[in-house]
Amino acid sequence: MILEPPAPRYDAPSPADGLNWVKSSHSGGGGNCVEVAPxxxxxxxxxxxxxxxxxxxxxxxxxxxxxxxxxxxxxDSPR
Structure with a gap:
């Protein structure tokens, strides 16, 4: 039996969805950060x-x- 991969999801939240987006305290506030919302x-x-x-x-x-x-x-890249 061949299993199909799951279909992509297009219901990703937008900033208006009221999620609590957080970024690392190590981000330094430079605007070049990754944010997460569990x-x-x-x-x-x-x-x-x-x-x-x-x-x-x-x-x-x-x-x-x-x-x-x-x-x-x-x-990490090899040195």
Whole structure:
């Protein structure tokens, strides 16, 4: 049996949806930040410079995996 991938979702929240968007305390306020809004079973991620732009939705487990990989240097360029 062949399983089809899930259809893309186009119901991403807009800034007017009243989500509590937060950014890291390490962002420094320069406007070049990533913001997140955890809601129920998803974590929404957007670019703070473009609040009406694309929004990525991931599971909390995927978000924690991303944070862990980032913190441990998994995505760092080889030296």
């Amino acid at each position: 809601v129920d079973h998803l974590v929404y991620i957007r670019d703070s410079k473009d609040p009406y732009g694309p929004v990525l939705a991931v599971t909390p487990q995927a978000y924690v995996g991303f944070l862990t990989a980032t913190a441990t240097g998994e995505f």
